[in-house]
Amino acid sequence: MTSLDTAGTTTRKPAGYFETFMSRRASLLPTIAAVVILILLFIGAEIMLRGDFITPRNISALLLDNAYLLILAVGMTFVIVTGGIDLSVGSVMAFTGIWLAKLLEAGTSLAIAIPAILLAGALVGLLIGVLVQFFDVQPFIASLAGLFLARGLAFVVSLSSIKVETTEVLWLQSTRIHLGEWYITPTGILALLVVFAGAWVMQFTRFGRTTYAIGGNQQAALMGLKVARTTVAVYVISGVCGGLAGLVLTAYSGAGYPRNGVGTELDAIAAVVIGGTVLAGGRGYVLGSMIGVFVYGTIKTIISFMGAEQSWTQIIIGALLLVFIVVQRAIVARSDRRS
Amino acid sequence: LRRVIKHRLFWPVATLVSLILINTVARPQFASITVQDGRLYGALIDILRQSAPLMLVSLGMTIVIATRGIDLSVGAVMAVSGAVALTIIDGSADPGDLNVVMLAVVVAILASLLLGIWNGFLVSLLGIQPIIATLVLMLAGRGMALLITEGFITTVNSTPFEFISTGYLLLLPFAFFIWVAAVTAVALMERRTALGVLTEAVGINPEASRLAGVRSRGIIWSAYAASAVLAGIAGIIYASNIKAADANAAGQFIELYAILAVVLGGTSLMGGKFSLAGSVVGVLIIQTLESTILFLGVPSAESPVFFAVVVVVVVVIQSPRLHRFARDVARSARSRGTTESTGDAEVAG
Numbered sequence: 001m002t003s004l005d006t007a008g009t010t011t012r013k014p015a016g017y018f019e020t021f022m023s024r025r026a027s028l029l030p031t032i033a034a035v036v037i038l039i040l041l042f043i044g045a046e047i048m049l050r051g052d053f054i055t056p057r058n059i060s061a062l063l064l065d066n067a068y069l070l071i072l073a074v075g076m077t078f079v080i081v082t083g084g085i086d087l088s089v090g091s092v093m094a095f096t097g098i099w100l101a102k103l104l105e106a107g108t109s110l111a112i113a114i115p116a117i118l119l120a121g122a123l124v125g126l127l128i129g130v131l132v133q134f135f136d137v138q139p140f141i142a143s144l145a146g147l148f149l150a151r152g153l154a155f156v157v158s159l160s161s162i163k164v165e166t167t168e169v170l171w172l173q174s175t176r177i178h179l180g181e182w183y184i185t186p187t188g189i190l191a192l193l194v195v196f197a198g199a200w201v202m203q204f205t206r207f208g209r210t211t212y213a214i215g216g217n218q219q220a221a222l223m224g225l226k227v228a229r230t231t232v233a234v235y236v237i238s239g240v241c242g243g244l245a246g247l248v249l250t251a252y253s254g255a256g257y258p259r260n261g262v263g264t265e266l267d268a269i270a271a272v273v274i275g276g277t278v279l280a281g282g283r284g285y286v287l288g289s290m291i292g293v294f295v296y297g298t299i300k301t302i303i304s305f306m307g308a309e310q311s312w313t314q315i316i317i318g319a320l321l322l323v324f325i326v327v328q329r330a331i332v333a334r335s336d337r338r339s
Numbered sequence: 340l341r342r343v344i345k346h347r348l349f350w351p352v353a354t355l356v357s358l359i360l361i362n363t364v365a366r367p368q369f370a371s372i373t374v375q376d377g378r379l380y381g382a383l384i385d386i387l388r389q390s391a392p393l394m395l396v397s398l399g400m401t402i403v404i405a406t407r408g409i410d411l412s413v414g415a416v417m418a419v420s421g422a423v424a425l426t427i428i429d430g431s432a433d434p435g436d437l438n439v440v441m442l443a444v445v446v447a448i449l450a451s452l453l454l455g456i457w458n459g460f461l462v463s464l465l466g467i468q469p470i471i472a473t474l475v476l477m478l479a480g481r482g483m484a485l486l487i488t489e490g491f492i493t494t495v496n497s498t499p500f501e502f503i504s505t506g507y508l509l510l511l512p513f514a515f516f517i518w519v520a521a522v523t524a525v526a527l528m529e530r531r532t533a534l535g536v537l538t539e540a541v542g543i544n545p546e547a548s549r550l551a552g553v554r555s556r557g558i559i560w561s562a563y564a565a566s567a568v569l570a571g572i573a574g575i576i577y578a579s580n581i582k583a584a585d586a587n588a589a590g591q592f593i594e595l596y597a598i599l600a601v602v603l604g605g606t607s608l609m610g611g612k613f614s615l616a617g618s619v620v621g622v623l624i625i626q627t628l629e630s631t632i633l634f635l636g637v638p639s640a641e642s643p644v645f646f647a648v649v650v651v652v653v654v655v656i657q658s659p660r661l662h663r664f665a666r667d668v669a670r671s672a673r674s675r676g677t678t679e680s681t682g683d684a685e686v687a688g
Binding site: 085127131134135136137138140141142144145146147148149151152153155156159258262266269270273279280309311312313314315317318319321322325326329 | 470476608645661
């Protein structure tokens with residue numbers, strides 16, 4: 001810490017444009033770093049694989065393969081910006097996914113099944129939010145209860161996987177809207193819509209500003225802001241995102257499986273952190289989380305291209321997470337000293 | 340009686356006893372213990388044996404939580420430790436040799452210690468939030484374990500190694516003695532020296548304890564190291580039980596169950612005062628509950644629903660807001676009671 005302090009004071013020369021930008025937008029720095037890392041990853045892979053990596057096919061597949069994670073990451077960003085955490089999302093995704101498959105198998109129409117699973121996700125989120133806000137339970141523990149509940153319910157629905165044969169659901173996945181070599185699936189469009197809706201709500205609505213305020217400072221949030229309602233709402237949003245991700249994942253794999261998404265909550269948290277959201281709350285961007293998901297997906301793709309063990313993905317993501325946390329720590333310490 | 344109820348271990352112990360009672364009533368064979376070949380058998384003995392890994396992990400977790408931290412990496416540490424031990428035994432000429440097994444166990448524990456030192460470094464020196472600092476290893480640790488076993492599930496046939504989890508010593512399972520020894524060692528260190536008080540001081544107010552001259556950095560660091568070593572031993576017991584190193588399944592969700600055990604035992608997640616005995620009771624509650632759920636014929640995969648209900652009930656009971664509400668209700672009831680009784684007295688007078 002001391003070495004950082006001296007570095008901070010020595011670099012404060014006559015402020016150039018860059019310096020001013022940095023001091024005003026220090027919280028953007030981790031997100032910019034994520035973009036840089038993403039670009040470096042692409043360039044590195046392109047060189048290593050001799051021009052076989054940056055193809056429209058690969059980049060289109062990146063969105064397709066990670067659509068569910070993208071949706072989860074958006075919900076997670078809301079929760080983390082308030083200074084909370086939601087461990088339940090992977091299990092909620094598994095539960096809603098298998099329940100959707102079960103409902104469709106029983107002949108329920110989509111018009112009922114999809115709202116039902118979104119509602120189920122919302123209810124798990126509501127439970128967590130109420131525990132956090134009204135019973136002073138730490139978000140970690142409250143969402144842990146949500147994790148157990150949703151995972152158990154997934155197994156209550158079915159112990160084995162259920163195939164989905166409803167054409168509308170499979171359509172979400174199999175339709176490829178082509179634009180030359182590029183393509184996008186309805187699931188990809190859905191994920192992007194969630195991202196943009198999330199980013200809009202975060203940046204331009206009162207609700208979004210309240211979210212930042214809660215994470216930034218509990219006392220300031222008391223100045224007439226609807227803290228209780230917003231805190232509960234971010235967990236409900238995360239739960240709904242979990243439900244939506246369940247739909248997308250079921251479409252993607254063509255089946256519901258109760259063991260889906262074990263540990264996905266950690267992938268989502270890692271992606272959000274890599275995308276520049278500070279875990280202490282108050283700083284972060286939904287679009288950054290999208291970049292974080294792409295970094296995660298790209299690492300996964302590169303490793304499978306290289307034919308290396310997938311276990312390297314975990315190690316590299318872990319290492320990357322560490323780097324980002326240390327960087328964030330430095331940034332937060334700097335801006336705290338300023339204010 | 341009032342003092343018994345007020346004791347902080349009252350609710351955990353009451354829960355455990357009532358669980359055991361319910362089980363005994365529902366199926367009398369639950370409480371029966373038979374002696375066979377100088378060994379005790381029975382559902383209760385099984386609970387004592389099977390609780391060993393969770394008990395060790397929860398012990399470490401208690402200390403870490405007391406310093407206002409949390410250790411999410413214990414499951415991954417278990418996987419690494421099991422992978423290291425089994426790779427050494429598998430690679431040796433004679434897997435049944437006692438010396439080989441001893442070496443494997445020692446190396447595995449040292450590897451866990453290294454991981455713990457790493458966690459402690461991130462938390463105490465770099466000042467990273469404990470949840471995040473240990474999340475790094477939680478993600479990367481399993482990858483490491485997979486690399487050590489080269490992606491396979493290493494299996495071994497080694498009598499001394501299997502003894503660790505399935506062997507018996509003086510009527511009782513060996514694994515039971517391991518956790519009793521660990522609990523005793525930790526309790527002696529924490530309660531017979533100043534370490535326990537210093538740990539609580541760090542957890543209650545890090546800044547004040549620093550000003551009071553407590554070397555909080557070393558205490559926090561050693562808490563994470565201890566937690567990892569205990570998790571390492573747990574990993575060895577787990578691997579010995581299934582005779583294999585399964586990097587994906589070893590210690591899955593154990594961090595969550597351990598945290599649950601600590602909270603059930605009455606230690607607050609906000610750090611500070613901790614109760615080792617409470618955590619022991621918490622682990623036994625979880626194991627008994629697991630056994631009950633199995634007995635009820637619920638597929639073990641569905642048991643998380645029950646745990647979710649338990650977690651919700653426990654945290655709501657512990658929540659300060661509910662306590663305040665209960666106190667208010669009690670006070671208003673009492674004041675109404677006293678006015679009524681004085682009224683009666685006047686009538687009588």
